[in-house]
Amino acid sequence: MAEVPETEVTGSDTVLGKALAILRAFGPADSVLPLAELVRRTGLAKPTVHRVAGDLVRHRLLDKTGHGYQLSGGLFELGLRAAAERTLLELAMPFLQDLYERTHETVHLGVREGQEVVYIAKIGGHRQAQAPSRTGGRMPLHCTAIGKVLLAYAPQEDWAAVLNGPLERRTPRTVVAPGLLRRQLTKAVETGVAFEHEESSPGLVCVAAPVLKPDGTTAVAAISVSGPATRFKPESHATAVRAAATALGSTLARRRR
Known part of the structure; x- marks a missing residue:
């Protein structure tokens, strides 16, 4: 049985809170x-879940099936209306596609939300590595x-x-020592790229670069390329990833003028 997501019923004493608790009960694999x-x-009463789920079905946020409920396309439509992410994705797509054509490996665009990365886009072909990421999915910052x-x-x-909190070990190679992670972060600032070597998933390696705001010190997003450790050498693609991220940052800056 799947674990209960960390969506606690705290704050679900309102109709909106109950609706959010139900929607957030769905995990990535559900x-x-x-x-x-x-x-x-959700921890909510059965009649409450039945009533609120029915309202969500009527508003096209859930679909009712013969086996229960599933997230509806209405949520996808709402997500596409999120102005900042939509603009970012629209401007980023040519750079992501160019990077994919250069590498023919899995390309990601992600943004930070709290202590997690949220994947806005993922492009991969037949050769793509088995990665735990998915569009709209999340991963801890420290292991990617x-x-x-x-x-x-x-x-x-x-x-x-992040450094003072618990660092979840996702694989035997996940960096869980705060001192080592701090050194990696410092080096990422110095070089403009960061690496992963089988830290989020066995057999997966990756290189990423930040899409910087005009101040040059804060990232609005990041681009990465990942592939299987058996043949993909992330260091050899650092320049291409950095160039794509820099070009996207320049495009975003011009758009804001």
């Missing part, structure tokens, strides 16, 4: 959840190249929040 499972994951470079170009208080 397609359909029965009513009983939604009740278990894209997360490390986003953190590297974040305020120092955000460094402290």
Whole structure:
């Protein structure tokens, strides 16, 4: 049975809170959840879940199936209306596609949200490596190249929040020593790129570069290329990834003028 997501019912004493608790009960691997499972994951009463889920179905945020409920296309439509992410994705896509054509490996665009990276786009072909990432998905900052470079170009208080907190070990090679992670972040600022060597998933390596704001010190997003450790050499693609991220940063800066 899947773990209960960390969506606690705190704050779900309102109709909106109950609706959000139900929507957030769906994990990355969930397609359909029965009513009983939604009740278990949210901690809400069964009649409440049934009533609120029915409202969400009527508003096209959930779909009702013969086996339970699933997230609806209405959520996708709302997501596409998020102005900042939509503009970022539209401007980034040519650079992501060019980078994919250069490498024919998996290309990501991500942004930082708290202590996680949220993947805005993922491009991969038949050769793409098995990666735990997915569009709209999240990963901890400390175990991915894209997360490390986003953190590297974040305020120092955000460094402290990650370095002083528990660092989850996702694989035997995940960096969980704060001192080592700090050195990697410092080097990322010096070189403009960060690396992952089988830290989020066995057999996966990656290189990432920040898309900087005009101040040159803060990242608005990051671009990465990843591939299988058996043949992909992330260091050899650092220049191409850095160039794509720099070009996107310049395009965003011109757009804001």
